[in-house]
Amino acid sequence: xxxxxxxxxxxCGNQIGCCFWDLALREHAAVNQKGIxxxxxxxxxxxxxxxxxxxGGSISxxxxxxxxxxxxxxxxxEGVVNEILQGPLRDVFDSKQLITDISGSGNxxxxxxxxxxxxxxEQILEKLRKSAEHCDCLQCFFVIHSMGGGTGSGLGTxxxxxxxxxxxxxxxxxxxxxxxxxxxxxxxxxxxxxxxKELNEHADCVLPIDNQSLFDIxxxxxxxxxxxxxxxxxxxxxxxxxxxxxxxxxxxxxFDAMNNIVANLLxxxxxxxxxxxxxxxxxxxxxxxLVPFPQLHYLVSSLTPLYTLADVNIPPxxxxxxxxxxxxxxxxxxxxxxxxxxxxxxxxxxxxxxxxSDLRRNIERLKPSxxxxxxxxxxxxxxxxxxxxxxxxxxxxxxANNTCVKPxxxxxxxxxxRLYKKKAHLHHYLQVEGMEESCFTEAVSSLSAxxxxxxxxxxxxxxxxxxxPRLSVA
Amino acid sequence: MxxxxxxxxxCGNQIGFEVFDTLFSDSHSSQGLCSKRENEAYRASCKExxxxxEENGVPIARAVLVDMEPKVINQTLSKAARSGxxxxxxxxYFCQKQGSGNxxxxxxxxxxxxxxxxxxxxxQKEVEKCDSLSGFFIIMSMAGGTGSGIGAxxxQNLQDQYSNSLKMNQIIWPYRTGEVIVQNYNSxxxxxxxxRSSDALLVHENDAVHKICAKLMKIxxxxxxxMNQVLxxxxxxxxxxxxxxxxxxHYRRNxxxxxxxxxxxxxxxxxxxxxxxxxxxxAFSKYEKSATLVSNSQFLVKPLDMIVGKAWNMFxxxxxxxxxxxxxxxxxxxxxxxxxxxxxxASYCNL
Numbered sequence: 001x002x003x004x005x006x007x008x009x010x011x012c013g014n015q016i017g018c019c020f021w022d023l024a025l026r027e028h029a030a031v032n033q034k035g036i037x038x039x040x041x042x043x044x045x046x047x048x049x050x051x052x053x054x055x056g057g058s059i060s061x062x063x064x065x066x067x068x069x070x071x072x073x074x075x076x077x078e079g080v081v082n083e084i085l086q087g088p089l090r091d092v093f094d095s096k097q098l099i100t101d102i103s104g105s106g107n108x109x110x111x112x113x114x115x116x117x118x119x120x121x122e123q124i125l126e127k128l129r130k131s132a133e134h135c136d137c138l139q140c141f142f143v144i145h146s147m148g149g150g151t152g153s154g155l156g157t158x159x160x161x162x163x164x165x166x167x168x169x170x171x172x173x174x175x176x177x178x179x180x181x182x183x184x185x186x187x188x189x190x191x192x193x194x195x196x197k198e199l200n201e202h203a204d205c206v207l208p209i210d211n212q213s214l215f216d217i218x219x220x221x222x223x224x225x226x227x228x229x230x231x232x233x234x235x236x237x238x239x240x241x242x243x244x245x246x247x248x249x250x251x252x253x254x255f256d257a258m259n260n261i262v263a264n265l266l267x268x269x270x271x272x273x274x275x276x277x278x279x280x281x282x283x284x285x286x287x288x289x290l291v292p293f294p295q296l297h298y299l300v301s302s303l304t305p306l307y308t309l310a311d312v313n314i315p316p317x318x319x320x321x322x323x324x325x326x327x328x329x330x331x332x333x334x335x336x337x338x339x340x341x342x343x344x345x346x347x348x349x350x351x352x353x354x355x356x357s358d359l360r361r362n363i364e365r366l367k368p369s370x371x372x373x374x375x376x377x378x379x380x381x382x383x384x385x386x387x388x389x390x391x392x393x394x395x396x397x398x399x400a401n402n403t404c405v406k407p408x409x410x411x412x413x414x415x416x417x418r419l420y421k422k423k424a425h426l427h428h429y430l431q432v433e434g435m436e437e438s439c440f441t442e443a444v445s446s447l448s449a450x451x452x453x454x455x456x457x458x459x460x461x462x463x464x465x466x467x468x469p470r471l472s473v474a
Numbered sequence: 475m476x477x478x479x480x481x482x483x484x485c486g487n488q489i490g491f492e493v494f495d496t497l498f499s500d501s502h503s504s505q506g507l508c509s510k511r512e513n514e515a516y517r518a519s520c521k522e523x524x525x526x527x528e529e530n531g532v533p534i535a536r537a538v539l540v541d542m543e544p545k546v547i548n549q550t551l552s553k554a555a556r557s558g559x560x561x562x563x564x565x566x567y568f569c570q571k572q573g574s575g576n577x578x579x580x581x582x583x584x585x586x587x588x589x590x591x592x593x594x595x596x597x598q599k600e601v602e603k604c605d606s607l608s609g610f611f612i613i614m615s616m617a618g619g620t621g622s623g624i625g626a627x628x629x630q631n632l633q634d635q636y637s638n639s640l641k642m643n644q645i646i647w648p649y650r651t652g653e654v655i656v657q658n659y660n661s662x663x664x665x666x667x668x669x670r671s672s673d674a675l676l677v678h679e680n681d682a683v684h685k686i687c688a689k690l691m692k693i694x695x696x697x698x699x700x701m702n703q704v705l706x707x708x709x710x711x712x713x714x715x716x717x718x719x720x721x722x723x724h725y726r727r728n729x730x731x732x733x734x735x736x737x738x739x740x741x742x743x744x745x746x747x748x749x750x751x752x753x754x755x756x757a758f759s760k761y762e763k764s765a766t767l768v769s770n771s772q773f774l775v776k777p778l779d780m781i782v783g784k785a786w787n788m789f790x791x792x793x794x795x796x797x798x799x800x801x802x803x804x805x806x807x808x809x810x811x812x813x814x815x816x817x818x819x820a821s822y823c824n825l
Contacts, residue, residue, distance in 0.1 A: 284575030
């Protein structure tokens with residue numbers, strides 16, 4: 001089995017990362033009753049004998065001694081990381097795997113990317129190499145960051161290039177939180193577009209998320225939880241937003257509920273690689289199946305169910321409802337409507353007590369209402385993992401490579417252009433060494449080219465092109 | 475006459491387990507509807523073919539398990555050992571950590587050559603345990619990366635190393651509406667390579683087995699385990715030791731005459747040569763009577779044609795090709811495969 005390393009960058013990245021580790025521990029504790037350090041746990045955690053000084057303490061099998069997250073925490077301000085290190089999760093992190101500064105990046109991509117990138121390049125490399133050395137077989141780096149600020153956006157994308165150069169064989173999966181249109185950081189469009197160029201060029205796979213969608217999902221859940229229906233009660237642990245059973249007892253921060261959704265996304269994404277099932281799906285299969293052309297690697301995700309009701313017997317209709325919901329625009333983690341746009345590829349990752357016939361039945365049922373590109377009419381990738389998430393009997397993660405991301409990107413480009421035309425706030429960026437106007441124009445071109453690719457796909461679909469004639473043999 | 479089985483990838487290993495389990499249960503089933511002596515002979519013959527004996531009496535399957543990631547092999551080995559009735563050889567498996575990523579090129583061009591010696595060594599050890607080897611039975615799927623890519627690679631090498639032994643590949647045809655998005659690419663690459671090195675390809679389509687479970691067996695929530703058991707059942711009866719005999723009193727009324735209709739066969743084959751009947755007195759498993767039909771017919775033209783068509787469409791748009799060229803499978807390799815398979819389709823159509 002392989003290992004993955006999480007690199008959490010900036011305030012957003014670290015807060016989400018913290019929720020992720022909390023829920024990961026909860027999940028493994030639920031599955032691994034005997035406290036034996038097994039391969040599933042080793043995918044994200046090291047087992048360390050804390051009595052041994054230095055690096056010699058790694059234990060590869062046997063009872064769990066002390067679990068350390070395979071993580072590198074980076075922030076150019078100390079506040080968030082310090083809070084993590086003083087909180088209930090402090091023992092989960094290796095103090096040597098942190099990089100912090102005090103001044104912050106001032107919501108400026110250029111400061112994060114050029115200034116701090118240069119300053120901390122050696123340290124970053126060193127921490128990454130260390131974490132790689134602790135792995136038997138490192139398969140994937142998960143980078144978590146936001147696009148709208150300075151550190152996550154700038155330094156987070158700087159290290160993508162470092163990862164690509166230093167570990168070319170290891171996958172780079174990036175979870176990026178995009179700024180909503182009501183974002184309070186004025187320069188977030190600049191930061192996002194500059195970061196997107198890096199994502200286009202150096203990420204294997206990007207899972208875009210936006211805060212507004214997460215917020216809407218929470219509102220939906222609150223409606224159900226607070227409604228006074230006497231015959232239906234929600235199982236607290238099952239809420240996709242909950243921390244019940246985890247180390248952090250309550251939602252201390254307003255974003256905790258939203259961050260838990262993203263944490264659950266990452267857990268479900270890796271579940272079939274960590275746990276057994278009748279149809280396994282490893283991380284390298286994600287990009288193999290969902291990325292038909294290298295540049296088109298943005299995957300829209302949706303998680304269902306958002307909660308489980310307390311009734312024990314789930315009739316098959318509920319199971320089918322789970323599949324239907326996954327394609328509804330209300331369940332996507334980014335503002336997008338895949339159902340009414342063009343699919344290039346789709347993956348359904350199912351956990352729990354679901355069998356192949358349930359999967360097939362639902363694919364047959366939903367297929368007619370979905371538009372797939374002509375050369376991938378039956379482009380479904382499926383996986384069945386036997387272990388359900390905590391609090392659920394089954395769950396579904398749908399990943400779509402779909403042209404529905406285009407409107408999001410176009411809107412972002414629009415916001416960028418409105419600022420750029422007036423040269424608003426540009427001087428903050430240009431005064432950073434290494435930054436020129438060409439950085440901006442190149443970044444916009446990169447995004448425009450990407451949008452154009454999606455346009456082309458949609459264009460070819462609206463005008464049916466005759467199939468290339470088959471080879472004829474004598 | 476022994477058969478050495480090679481189980482490849484998740485599918486191959488999951489099915490392989492069910493096959494050995496079925497074979498074992500059948501040979502030990504108390505039914506028989508035949509004389510005690512015949513039953514003993516049957517049992518001995520089955521055992522000899524698929525199992526070797528160990529000191530404490532627990533038979534060991536003549537099998538080599540191969541997978542590029544550990545979860546499935548671990549499960550398979552422990553399931554067999556837990557049954558207490560038979561097991562796999564303690565060291566008869568080869569495993570890696572990373573998997574093949576559903577990538578035929580990665581299985582065939584990277585894993586294959588890298589682990590060729592280790593895998594062939596394990597097979598050699600099994601062969602040496604046999605008094606006389608009749609051939610190899612290779613279980614693999616076409617849709618993924620390990621079964622398909624390494625399966626093709628291993629079969630090719632077995633052809634080189636054991637050219638006098640038969641190689642039969644059990645291939646699993648994937649569901650039409652996807653399990654793996656690049657399954658059509660993986661399938662055509664597998665088939666074109668196997669065509670050159672395998673002696674027989676025994677095909678099971680997931681869609682067909684699924685229908686059997688749904689319509690004939692009326693299983694409500696069908697799992698892969700259910701499907702694999704149906705498959706193992708079919709394979710078990712194909713592998714029954716038999717006697718080629720005429721004039722057995724049970725078949726006097728001869729419903730088999732229908733099979734002798736010349737319209738079923740090509741013009742260059744006489745029905746008497748094309749149709750062979752093997753009978754065995756000893757009943758299979760729990761059944762009083764059973765019949766198994768294995769045919770080489772035009773049945774497969776339609777599914778084959780469909781897979782080639784879809785793969786061709788995808789190839790025309792160049793989708794996913796970068797994932798294959800990354801590991802050394804170029805566009806010419808694809809074109810070669812397409813050419814070979816179009817020829818196969820044409821040959822079957824021209825019968």
